[in-house]
Each structure stands twice: as C-alpha cells, then as structure tokens.
Amino acid sequence: MSHNPPDNIYLPKLARIAHIKEEVAGERSIKTFRLEFVNGDGFDHQCGQCAMLSIFGRGESMISIASSPLIKEYKQFSIMRVGRVTSAFHDLSVGDTVGIRGPYGNSFPVDDWRGKNLIFIGGGCGLAPIWPVITTAVAQRANFKNITVFYGGRSPRDIMYRAELEKLRSSADVHLSVDKSEEGWNEFCGFVPSNVMDKAPPPDNAIAITCGPPIMIKFVLQNLQNLGFKDEQIYTTIENKMKCGIGKCGRCNVGKDYVCVKGPVYSWAQLKNLPQEY
Amino acid sequence: MSMEKILDKARLNDWIAALAKGGDWEVHAPALEDGVWTYKPVGDAVRMDHPNTKQPPKGFSFPQREVFFSFEQIKGEAPRLTQVMPDPKRRAVFGVRPCDGRGAVRMDRVFADNVNDPYYQARRKNVAYVGLACNTPPAATCFCKSVGGSPVSTDGLDILLTDLGDRYHVAAVTETGKAMMAVAGSPLADAAAADRKQVKQVHGEAVAQPQRAVNNPEAAPAKLKASFNSPLWEELARACIGCGICTFLCPTCHCFDLNDEMTGTVPIKGNRVRTWDNCQFPDFTMHSSGHNPRENTAARLRQRVCHKFQYFHENFGMLQCTGCGRCVSECPVGIDIVAVVNKVAEHVA
Ligand SMILES: Cc1cc2nc3c(=O)[nH]c(=O)nc-3n(C[C@H](O)[C@H](O)[C@H](O)COP(=O)(O)OP(=O)(O)OC[C@H]3O[C@@H](n4cnc5c(N)ncnc54)[C@H](O)[C@@H]3O)c2cc1C
Ligand code: SF4
Ligand code: SF4
Ligand code: FES
Numbered sequence: 345m346s347h348n349p350p351d352n353i354y355l356p357k358l359a360r361i362a363h364i365k366e367e368v369a370g371e372r373s374i375k376t377f378r379l380e381f382v383n384g385d386g387f388d389h390q391c392g393q394c395a396m397l398s399i400f401g402r403g404e405s406m407i408s409i410a411s412s413p414l415i416k417e418y419k420q421f422s423i424m425r426v427g428r429v430t431s432a433f434h435d436l437s438v439g440d441t442v443g444i445r446g447p448y449g450n451s452f453p454v455d456d457w458r459g460k461n462l463i464f465i466g467g468g469c470g471l472a473p474i475w476p477v478i479t480t481a482v483a484q485r486a487n488f489k490n491i492t493v494f495y496g497g498r499s500p501r502d503i504m505y506r507a508e509l510e511k512l513r514s515s516a517d518v519h520l521s522v523d524k525s526e527e528g529w530n531e532f533c534g535f536v537p538s539n540v541m542d543k544a545p546p547p548d549n550a551i552a553i554t555c556g557p558p559i560m561i562k563f564v565l566q567n568l569q570n571l572g573f574k575d576e577q578i579y580t581t582i583e584n585k586m587k588c589g590i591g592k593c594g595r596c597n598v599g600k601d602y603v604c605v606k607g608p609v610y611s612w613a614q615l616k617n618l619p620q621e622y
Numbered sequence: 623m624s625m626e627k628i629l630d631k632a633r634l635n636d637w638i639a640a641l642a643k644g645g646d647w648e649v650h651a652p653a654l655e656d657g658v659w660t661y662k663p664v665g666d667a668v669r670m671d672h673p674n675t676k677q678p679p680k681g682f683s684f685p686q687r688e689v690f691f692s693f694e695q696i697k698g699e700a701p702r703l704t705q706v707m708p709d710p711k712r713r714a715v716f717g718v719r720p721c722d723g724r725g726a727v728r729m730d731r732v733f734a735d736n737v738n739d740p741y742y743q744a745r746r747k748n749v750a751y752v753g754l755a756c757n758t759p760p761a762a763t764c765f766c767k768s769v770g771g772s773p774v775s776t777d778g779l780d781i782l783l784t785d786l787g788d789r790y791h792v793a794a795v796t797e798t799g800k801a802m803m804a805v806a807g808s809p810l811a812d813a814a815a816a817d818r819k820q821v822k823q824v825h826g827e828a829v830a831q832p833q834r835a836v837n838n839p840e841a842a843p844a845k846l847k848a849s850f851n852s853p854l855w856e857e858l859a860r861a862c863i864g865c866g867i868c869t870f871l872c873p874t875c876h877c878f879d880l881n882d883e884m885t886g887t888v889p890i891k892g893n894r895v896r897t898w899d900n901c902q903f904p905d906f907t908m909h910s911s912g913h914n915p916r917e918n919t920a921a922r923l924r925q926r927v928c929h930k931f932q933y934f935h936e937n938f939g940m941l942q943c944t945g946c947g948r949c950v951s952e953c954p955v956g957i958d959i960v961a962v963v964n965k966v967a968e969h970v971a
Pocket of ligand 1: 394403404405406407408409422423424425426427428429430431469472473582583584585586587608908909910911
C-alpha cells in the first residue's frame with residue numbers, strides 16, 4: 345500500500361474490529377462494532393458524520409459514526425442487518441479487518457447549542473446517528489441545560505444501547521417506550537411521538553433532534569410543532585442511498601443538494617424548502 | 623496571442639504521425655464502424671466527415687468501467703489493497719464537436735468539486751481534445767445555441783479545427799494545444815490573411831444556421847423549480863420505458879456505481895470497480911427497505927431534466943445540457959428534452 349497517493353479518496357483505510365455487541369436480535373438484528381484503525385491511520389469526525397465501511401468482496405455501506413468525537417481510540421458503528429454488506433458485517437468476528445473511508449457529510453451544530461435544553465427523540469436504529477451528540481453533550485454536561493432522551497422500539501427486545509441508556513439516567517431524563525405492552529415493562533407503551541406528547545417538553549430555549557423511521561419522524565414533527573417548537577429548533581437526518589460519499593455518483597440528491605456532502609443533518613427550516621425526495 | 627495555422631487536408635495523417643512520434647500521443651478519431659461513428663485509435667485513413675459520434679468522448683476521462691483497486695484477504699487477516707491507477711498514456715482525441723467539448727467542461731466541474739476524483743483526474747490530465755467546428759447544417763436534433771453553446775465554441779477543447787474545403791484552419795485554445803501544433807515534424811503552416819478571413823466567414827455562417835431551441839433558457843431553472851409537484855411530469859414520462867439510453871449517451875451524465883467483483887474466494891480476491899450508472903433505473907435510489915424516493919418514471923424523468931436545467935445551474939451557474947441532441951435522437955420512444963423543458967415552462971406559472 346506504500347505507493348498509494350494519500351489523496352485517493354476511494355481507497356479505504358484499514359480498521360480492526362475490537363469489540364462486537366449484539367444490540368437487537370432477530371430478523372433485522374442490530375450489532376455494534378468498535379473499530380480501531382490499523383497502520384497508524386485514522387481521521388477525526390464531528391457529531392452526525394458518517395463513514396463508508398467496506399467488506400472486501402462484498403462492497404461498501406454508509407454508516408453513521410455512533411461514537412463521540414471526543415473518543416479518539418476507536419469509532420463505533422451500529423449496523424442493522426438488511427442486505428449484502430450489512431449481513432456480512434454481522435458474520436464478522438473480533439479481530440477481523442475491514443475498510444473505512446470518511447468522514448462524510450455535515451454535522452450537528454452542537455457548539456451553537458450551548459446553554460440550551462436538548463431533547464433527543466429516536467426510534468429503532470435511529471438512536472445511533474444521534475448517540476454521538478447525546479454522549480458529547482453528557483461529557484460536556486455543564487455546557488447544556490436539561491438533556492432529555494426519548495427512545496422507543498417495537499418491543500423491549502428492540503431497545504438498543506439498553507445498558508448505556510440506563511447509565512444515562514444519572515445525567516439526563518430518559519423516557520423509553522415500546523409499541524406494544526408486555527410483561528415486566530413499566531415505562532411508556534405506545535409510539536415514540538405519543539410519548540413525546542405525553543411528556544410535553546416545553547419549546548423554550550430548546551433544540552429537538554430526531555432520528556428514526558420516516559413515519560416516526562413525520563409524527564414527531566407534527567407533535568413538536570403542536571408543542572410550539574419552531575422550524576429552526578428541530579433537527580433531523582436524511583438517509584438516501586449512497587455510493588461515493590463525495591457528491592459525484594449522483595444518487596443521494598434532494599434537489600440540488602447531495603446529501604452525502606450537504607447533509608445528512610438538516611434543520612426542519614432547511615428541509616421544508618427542499619423537494620421531498622427522501 | 624492566439625496561435626493559428628493551416629493544415630493541408632492531405633497532410634492530416636502526417637500531423638497525426640508527428641503527434642504519435644514526437645509528442646508520444648496516442649491519437650483517436652471518429653471511425654464509421656457497422657454504421658456507427660465511434661472514437662477509435664487512428665489507422666491510416668482518418669476521415670472527419672462525421673456528424674457526431676454515437677457516444678460522446680467522455681469515456682476518455684470517465685470510462686464505462688474501471689478498476690479502482692484490487693484486494694486480497696485471507697479470512698481473519700488484514701487485506702492487501704493494490705491501487706490500480708490509469709495508464710499514463712497521453713491521448714489526443716480528434717474530431718470532438720463543440721457541444722462535447724462543453725460536455726467535458728461540465729464533467730471537469732463535477733469531478734473537481736468538493737474533492738478531486740483521483741481516477742478521473744489521472745485520465746483527464748493526459749487527454750487533449752482536438753475539436754472540429756460544425757460548419758455544415760446542424761442535425762435536426764442539435765440545439766447548442768439555445769443552451770449557451772455555439773457550433774464553433776472552443777470551451778473544453780485544446781485545439782479547434784475548421785474545415786475550409788481542401789484544408790483545415792487550426793486554432794490553439796490551450797497551452798497543450800499550442801504544443802501539439804508545434805510538435806516536431808508538424809506539417810502545419812502559418813495561416814495567411816486570406817485563411818483568417820475565410821475562417822471568420824465560415825464561422826459566421828455556421829453560427830447563423832437555424833436550430834431548434836429551448837425557449838427562454840434563462841427562465842428554465844426557475845420554471846423547473848416551480849414545476850416539482852406538477853402532474854405534468856406524469857404525462858411527459860408516460861411513454862418512458864426506463865431504458866437509460868438518454869443518460870448513457872449524454873456527454874455530461876456522470877452518475878456511477880461502485881461494486882466489488884470477486885475473482886476468488888480462498889483467499890478472498892477481487893476488484894473494486896466503478897461503472898456508469900443511471901438515474902432512470904428504479905434501483906438507483908431504492909433503499910434496502912424498498913423505500914424509493916424516486917419511485918416512478920415521472921420522478922426519474924423530472925430528476926434528469928431538473929438536474930440538467932435546474933440543479934446543475936444552481937450549483938455551478940451553468941446549464942448541464944450542451945444541446946448535443948443524443949438523448950433526443952436515440953430515445954426509443956421519442957421523449958425530447960427540448961420539448962419537455964418548453965412544455966414545463968409553458969404550463970408552470
Ligand atoms: C447517512 C446515512 C447513515 C446511515 N447510518 C446507518 C447506521 O448507522 N446504521 C445502519 O444500520 N444503517 C445506516 N444507514 C443505512 C445503510 O447505509 C444501508 O442499510 C446499507 O448501505 C445497506 O447495504 P446492504 O449492502 O446491506 O444492503 P443491500 O440492499 O444489499 O445494498 C445495496 C446497496 O444499496 C445501498 N443502500 C441501500 N439502502 C441504503 C440506504 N438506506 N442508505 C444508503 N445506502 C443504501 C448500499 O450502497 C448498498 O451497496 C445509513 C445510510 C445513510 C445514507
Ligand atoms: S431514452 Fe427515452 S425511454 Fe429510455 S430512459 Fe431515457 S427518456 Fe426513458
Ligand atoms: S441532455 Fe441530451 S441534449 Fe443535453 S447534453 Fe445530454 S444528451 Fe445532449
Ligand atoms: S453518495 Fe454519491 S453523490 Fe452522494
């Protein structure tokens with residue numbers, strides 16, 4: 345690899361899987377992978393950015409970097425098994441080497457949010473993209489006022505980051521939910537948007553950050569607006585199909601914007617002015 | 623000061639030979655093969671009486687298929703990646719029509735914007751375009767003038783040739799072009815005052831040739847923007863069979879796919895390959911979940927047309943269509959981008 349020009353954006357760096365945790369079992373299972381760069385390679389990232397992960401012989405997938413930028417030793421990714429590349433990831437073991445290139449996309453303007461109340465609203469796999477913001481805010485707890493996290497899954501077994509969420513309760517208000525009631529579950533039953541309405545966080549001096557299935561985002565948005573949140577106070581991310589990550593392969597655009605470069609993070613004030621192509 | 627020369631047509635092959643020998647250029651020119659005009663490495667008989675080639679010359683910098691790197695990995699061990707950079711051969715492409723030169727300008731913008739594409743750049747820096755002005759009546763599908771071009775445009779070219787009957791007028795556009803004209807053994811002679819006068823006249827006549835047109839192209843970006851939710855798109859796309867010919871043949875379409883192709887399993891061996899891709903295919907944007915942001919031909923036609931006439935303009939300040947007419951003449955069902963843009967402009971407030 346020595347003669348490779350350093351500016352070949354398409355050539356992945358190598359990273360070793362240091363740790364694997366199964367978050368959610370079943371058909372659309374989620375596993376969290378901790379990757380450590382090898383050969384002294386690496387890159388810094390910001391909250392909300394993504395990386396192209398490679399399994400050689402399978403291909404690449406764009407995955408959100410789920411660990412805080414404050415952590416330099418490794419980068420963490422939570423991957424749902426849905427197809428060719430993601431399934432191959434689920435078959436890997438600790439010690440295996442994969443490819444990684446990035447970071448791609450814009451980021452959450454966390455520094456602008458100092459002194460504010462932060463309200464995170466996640467569903468399903470959608471906790472991963474906002475997890476770096478949550479953990480960074482908690483690590484810099486004094487910079488922010490109230491931190492509130494809403495998160496829900498279909499059933500208790502679909503709740504990812506279970507142990508981390510429990511630990512989070514010491515520094516944030518955590519409101520979990522499941523779609524359908526079950527023995528032993530003593531938190532909210534119902535969809536995430538309903539849980540938000542139930543707890544009714546006030547919009548004053550607040551920023552709401554939401555990520556999850558499109559249908560959830562749709563109702564979260566409506567409910568936040570009903571609670572008095574302004575478009576500029578609401579942030580979300582877009583996932584369009586991606587191949588290059590650098591605005592050239594032409595498939596991830598929403599209107600004139602390539603989401604891999606201008607996104608994935610958008611305020612609702614920005615998003616409502618773009619054509620609905622996501 | 624620009625450099626202008628004259629080339630006796632009978633000595634075109636001498637110049638090409640000099641470029642190959644003295645300049646280490648591999649020369650390509652349009653050749654008629656099975657009834658199709660295609661760029662080919664030149665043999666002994668170069669003719670440049672082609673209308674335009676079926677495919678634009680974009681493949682010289684952005685081939686249909688190219689290997690980025692090869693990989694080899696024993697399971698559980700670190701992979702070995704070997705980058706495959708393009709052959710550094712210098713290639714001179716003769717007979718490029720002005721619309722396709724302008725296509726190259728647009729491709730250059732895409733592959734340099736944000737971050738450089740190393741494979742595109744490695745090829746592009748070794749490609750020179752020797753253009754040929756269009757001084758015969760334009761094809762029925764040509765509309766370069768209404769999208770900011772001209773049958774004698776030099777944009778994106780290194781040299782512009784103009785056919786003056788028994789000789790070519792040869793004008794340098796770039797430093798590379800000048801060097802090619804001054805190559806050792808070059809048969810080019812200085813242009814006389816009469817030649818200069820004649821070329822002016824020929825160009826004037828060429829520009830005056832009538833063409834069909836996109837009406838009011840300055841207004842197109844705003845009109846298209848306003849049309850996004852218009853039901854007109856469904857009407858306009860009704861006949862589309864989604865074959866993708868329109869974009870594969872377009873000199874400015876740059877979309878691509880990246881895939882791993884295996885050549886062995888133990889150890890894992892293969893290549894990461896880039897191939898042209900196409901916004902007219904459903905799979906282009908379909909997520910693994912089955913959700914598709916552009917789920918029908920109407921949305922995909924709208925993407926193609928808005929990319930050319932709105933989004934690219936918003937991003938780069940120029941239309942992405944150069945009026946070459948390929949998508950119009952080659953569409954099996956007669957979908958016509960000029961008619962589409964004009965119709966949208968007419969119907970949208
Ligand atoms: C900005 C962004 C962040 C993402 N973050 C995560 C994450 O943190 N965790 C996670 O599990 N998934 C995430 N995804 C989705 C993930 O990229 C796709 O699920 C994955 O690429 C599917 O690949 P596959 O080979 O397993 O599926 P297949 O269906 O076999 O893949 C076919 C090809 O389609 C592409 N593709 C299909 N769906 C998507 C999609 N939704 N987004 C992007 N490319 C797609 C891939 O390039 C893949 O090569 C993210 C996507 C984007 C765009
Ligand atoms: S060439 Fe015509 S039929 Fe084929 S995808 Fe393009 S518009 Fe549709
Ligand atoms: S859109 Fe059609 S006419 Fe315009 S440059 Fe492309 S192929 Fe030529
Ligand atoms: S992923 Fe290729 S343009 Fe965005």
